[in-house]
Amino acid sequence: MAVAPLDYAPDVSPPEEFIGPPTDPEDERIEVGVVIVGGGPAGLACAIRLTQLLEQEPALAESLGEVPVALVEKGKATGSHLLSGAMMEPSAMRKLFPDLDESDWPTFGTVDTDTVYFLTKRRAIPLKPTPPPFRNHGNHVTSIARLGRFLGEKAEEAGVYILPETAGYKLLVEDGVVRGVRTGDKGRGRDGEPLPNFEPGSDLIGRATVLAEGTQGHLTGAAIGYFDLAGDDPPQWELGVKEVWEVQKPLDRVIHTMGWPLRFAAKYREFGGSFIYPMGEDRVSMGLVIGLDYRDATFSVHDVFQELKTHPLVRRILEGGKRVAWGAKTIPSGGWFAMPDRLWTPGMVIAGDGAS
Known part of the structure; x- marks a missing residue:
């Protein structure tokens, strides 16, 4: 029943x-x-x-x-109480603080390189050219808590x-x-x-x-x-699960992924993807965002996120590092x-x- x-x-x-x-x-x-x-x-x-x-x-x-x-x-x-990736489009900050130099913003710098991968269990296939919604050149990487x-x-x-x-x-x-x-x-x-x-x-x-x-x-x-x-x-929501890692090698680009470990069959209604953002020389923030309208009641965003970290692409970034912070929050996704x-x-x- x-x-x-x-x-x-x-x-x-x-x-x-x-x-x-x-x-x-x-x-x-x-x-x-x-x-x-x-x-x-x-x-x-x-x-x-x-x-x-x-x-x-x-x-x-x-x-x-x-x-x-x-x-x-x-x-x-x-x-x-703030938690996000986060990628910040700079126009609002420029309007709010027109006399403040961007070097004084609470960010980790601007995005020079970004890559979107379609994941299978073993492979990471780059999508070229980068899909427009994921083009972040010139945007700022920040911590939303730090911004707050x-x-x-x-x-x-x-x-x-x-x-x-x-x-x-x-x-x-x-x-x-x-x-x-x-x-x-x-x-x-x-x-x-x-x-x-x-x-x-x-x-x-x-x-x-x-x-x-x-x-x-x-x-x-x-x-x-x-x-x-x-x-x-009615409103629709996604759940984002995030961790901050201290890593041994700096990450030189912004990464987004789609595909594995989500199941592709339409009957599961699993939709979402991940992000990995550099936070200075020795930290990265990574997270997985999944729509909450999936059909399998046993599906756990937290568990799938742990599975994602076993992928070769992600494992290479985190290898030798340690997790220093984690959290989760809901995200509105219902649209106009x-x-x-x-x-x-x-x-x-x-x-x-x-x-x-």
């Missing part, structure tokens, strides 16, 4: 659980100009750009109060008030208008009981709220359902028609991966 994960959904009703009116007395609410939820690239770039624009509109900045822009980030610091730390520092220098280790728990809505977010309680035990260091959450009220939670953010999901923002197609019909509702906009 077929089993659907939907039949075993957690006992949570997002509209009731994660959307509601402010509850703190008015004199205990924290009032700011703009509330941004999420300290990833989208949220931080939004915060930095807002402060740049407010510098040109001093009267507007003054009207937003003592804290024109506040950003809540659930991690210990910006960048601590850099953007966080720039945001604070610009006057953004960053609240680390603070989760946005509930979207505050009154009369159909988003008023801000309620932050999560701190100091609870594993069963929800208050501990000696317990601190209740607070109502963070803003003129506008930006949801930049990343993929599958619970406030974004609740807002899309509550305000009927969903697109024509899976995007929300609208990315805004009165008092709120959605940005970043949550808008994909």
Whole structure:
């Protein structure tokens, strides 16, 4: 008998659980100009750009109060919950920091050579010419966590008030208008009981709220359902598994692969590929990204990733090295028609991966 994960959904009703009116007395609410939820690239770039624009509109900045822009980030610091390859197309950084030399960016340099391989179990067949989506000449190789730390520092220098280790728990809505977010309680035990260091959450009220939670953010999901923002197609996701290795020989190019160890038969619906990026002279980041619509319930992206490392191409790169970091995250892949019909509702906009 077929089993659907939907039949075993957690006992949570997002509209009731994660959307509601402010509850703190008015004199205990924290009032700011703009509330941004999420300290990833989208949220931080939004915060930095807002402060740049407010510098040109001093009267507007003054009207937003003592804290024109506040950003809540659930991690210990910006960048601590970020994970990606990552390949960075430079145009956004140039627009955000027009006076900053590219040598001061938090990257490992630009791409000079990139190769795409089709893998069989023993062979690596280069695809020439390189398919257009994989041409990265002139793009920058970076660590998204490192980029997040850099953007966080720039945001604070610009006057953004960053609240680390603070989760946005509930979207505050009154009369159909988003008023801000309620932050999560701190100091609870594993069963929800208050501990000696317990601190209740607070109502963070803003003129506008930006949801930049990343993929599958619970406030974004609740807002899309509550305000009927969903697109024509349901969202689709991929799972990316990544490791950082300390290696003995520097990698001189960017590598992408497709094919093995995925099974080719259409009945399996296994789609994806891998990446291997240089991170300076002695490190590489590598990962495997697989669409989550595969049919075999026993398929494990983590296990297949370990199998990939036995391929001669990959083994030569990693030989004599050691793994120093690892992680996994979801990636939106539904495309244009899976995007929300609208990315805004009165008092709120959605940005970043949550808008994909």
